Amino acid sequence: MLWLLMTTGKCNLRCKYCGGSFDSKTVPYEESYDLDKLKELIEDDRDPTIIFYGGEPLVNYRYIMDVMDRIEFARFGIQTNGVLYKLLPEKYWRRLNVVLLSIDGREHITDAMRGKGVYKRVIEAATYVKNMGIETIARMTVTEKTDIYEDVTHLLEKGLFDKIHWQLNVVWTERWNFIEWARSSYLPGIRKLMDYFMINLERGEVLKIIPFLGVISSHYFPTLRGVACGAGYSSITVSTDGRIISCPIAVNEHWSEIGHINDGFRLVYDDYPEECKDCQYLRYCGGRCLYANKERYWGEDGWREIDQVTKEYLGIVLSEIDRINELVRSNIIKLEDLKYDPTKDSTEVIP
Ligand code: SF4
Ligand code: SF4
Structure with missing residues (x-):
């Protein structure tokens, strides 16, 4: 199972789509529960992946060290903006299996939303992590400034990121002219990017573009019992105050509370809205x-x-299934290479 451990509610940046730190009353800036209780809960999980999450997790790097010193049996990862990477000692970095770095694509796109100079710092952090042989994932936030084809291929060509994932800047920001942008820019860009993905697949290379790969994986290896991120059934979040919630964004919402460090938790499956059932x-x-x-x-x-x-977007990805079947039949790619488990990486698959 995926354990998202909120390390702090504080963030060192104020990105335009997010606004920075949580209110410390909602997500305190340090943990206020007993780490041995956390260890007991995680010990009951046969295959735990722990991802340090924030705020910006490196702001409270001491917590990361305390958890890693106590828990030896888990896979570890972090979702970070990378800017403070020097705070965490190298021996802890080396124990991480996966590092997700927030970067939106080209330099001017990243800096426009995250702040001047951020792109260069993330690239510096990605180089540091990559040189240690740790898997890296670029986590993009996609806004009306994004050209999805240009920004994804830019990151792929940097050679610093093993996988690319993105989320759309929708719902928790002010409403913007999303549909018009999607029709004129995003969906044509998705088509072009899917063509690029297929050209590489035909050469036997599976580009790790998670919103494509995750959907293709679900076609051949159907596993979902709820949202693709696993919220509530294969992914849980521990807030700094000890509450256990289904989704790391829902820190205020009662529906999200599924337990507490001191009392355990219950999982929630198949929580689909009516619109999705058919x-x-x-x-x-x-x-x-x-x-x-x-x-x-x-x-x-x-x-x-x-x-x-x-x-x-799903229609565009799935329109290639016949061609992918053909590539598998002719041994150009192996079915196993298309398998993707988002709970190992803490990605949501569907942007
Ligand atoms: S995709 Fe999953 S983790 Fe992200 S906000 Fe939605 S439910 Fe929460
Ligand atoms: S209705 Fe929309 S959100 Fe629901 S499963 Fe279908 S595509 Fe996904």
Whole structure:
């Protein structure tokens, strides 16, 4: 199971789509529970992956060291903006299996939303981590400034990221002209990027573009029992105050609370909205995002707009299944190479 450990509610940046730190009353800046209790809970899991999450987890690097000193049997990873990478001693970096770095693509796109100079710092952090042989994942936030083809291929060509993932900047920001941008830029870009993915696949190379690979994996190895991120059933989040929640974004929402460090937790499966139950894409999408389904900040029509774009993107990816079958039959790629488990990486698959 995936354990997202909120290391602190504090962040060292104030990115435009997020605004920076949580209120310390909601997500305190240091943990206030007994780490031995956490260890007891994780010990009951036969295959734990622990991902340090924030705020910005490196702000409280001491917690990361304390957890890693106590728990030896887990896979470890971190979701970080990378800027403070020097704070964590090298021996702890070396124990991480995967490092997810926030970067939005080209330098001017990243710096426009995250702050001047951030791109260079992330590249520096990615180089540091990559040189240790640790797997790296670029985590992009996609906004109206993004050209999805240009920004993803830019990151692939840097040669510093083993996988690329992105999330759309929707629902928890002010509503913007998402559908118009999706039609004129994003969906044509997805088509072009999928063509690029297929050209590489035909040469026997599987590009680790997670929003493509995760969907293709679900076609051949169907496993979803809820949203693709696993929120509530194969992924849980421990907040710094000891609450256990299904989704790391839902730190204030009562529906998200599924337990406490001191009392254990219950898992929640198949929590689909009505709209999803008969959807042809349910086995690939799982309802896209539990949080967005519960908290429809963009209203019902906003939910439908995002859903329309989700369906079109899924249609583009799945339109290549016949060609992929052919490549598997002719031994150009192995089916196993298309298998992807998002809970090992803490990615959501569906943007
Ligand atoms: S595509 Fe839309 S309706 Fe279908 S499962 Fe995903 S969110 Fe639900
Ligand atoms: S995709 Fe949605 S439900 Fe899953 S972790 Fe992200 S915000 Fe939470």
